Amino acid sequence: MFSANTLIAAIAFSATYSTFTEAFSVGRCLQTKTMKCTSPFSASGPLPVSMSSIDDLVDAIDEDDVEDDDFLLNIGELDPADNVPTDEVPDNYAHQQRLIATRKEWRTSDIDCGSPDVQVAGMTERITYLTRHLKEHPKDFSTKRGLLALVNKRRKLLNYLYSKNPERYAELVAALGVRHKPVGRVQSRSEKYGAYPQQKPKKIKKARGKQ
CATH class of the missing domain: 1.10.287.10 (S15/NS1, RNA-binding)
Incomplete structure (x- = not known):
């Protein structure tokens, strides 16, 4: 037993094919400049197809006859994962x-x-x-x-x-918990460098001896 999608596709293909063949035959008649030209399907005639007949066919098919294999995805499978609610605060x-x-x-x-x-x-x-x-x-x-x-x-x-x-x-x-050193009074030279040892005392004595 064929599914509803298969029947609709077959009817649509039949209507499209008949329309294409008639247009092709009319085009050949215009090229040969002959007015008496008939379609190769004029004897039998194309199948009468309309949207109302397709709708009637679809309505006639019971929904229970539609197989599960006709649907590739179920509802909700394409929903993004980001929409899942979480308890985490941004x-x-x-x-x-x-x-x-x-x-x-x-x-x-x-x-x-x-x-x-x-x-x-x-x-x-x-x-x-x-x-x-x-x-x-x-x-x-x-x-x-x-x-x-x-x-x-x-x-x-x-x-x-x-x-x-x-x-x-x-x-x-x-x-x-801030680490901060408040600004105090500007220290003098002796206060700032008094705690450090004198640098290069021997060179200073030699310089004074030469004088």
């Missing part, structure tokens, strides 16, 4: 949530959004996220330049916070 979303929580923790008031404390806390979270990103993508030089700019800006803010509120500075640095 890194970008988790970073944004941590950033909001960190700024809310270190703000001095409910409307504080730009104090040195909040900026340093937000930059520290951002630096941590970008550092993790650069470990996975070491050739991302654009992110590396942005990371260095963030570190320099955070250092300036920490210096300012240390000059204005040393206690708050110490609390913030200890909680965030």
Whole structure:
């Protein structure tokens, strides 16, 4: 027993073949300039085929007669695997949530959004996220330049916070785990190099003896 797809293909091929042969015979008549020319299939005539007859044939076939081999794929086999729901939270979303929580923790008031404390806390979270990103993508030089700019800006803010509120500075640095050396008074030459031993004392004595 033939399937529905096979019967439809056979009927469509028959109609196409008869139309092609008639067009071919008409073309030969025009080439020979003879008006009395008949199709080789004029005696029997082509099979009467219409879309309504095809629809009636398809409706007459019971759906239970269609074999499973006629379908190459089942429903859902072409669905992409990326649409499968997972419990993992995207890194970008988790970073944004941590950033909001960190700024809310270190703000001095409910409307504080730009104090040195909040900026340093937000930059520290951002630096941590970008550092993790650069470990996975070491050739991302654009992110590396942005990371260095963030570190320099955070250092300036920490210096300012240390000059204005040393206690708050110490609390913030200890909680965030930031390694920072505050800027102090400029040392004199003796203070800066007094701990180091004198360099090349023999050459200095020889130079003084020659004088």
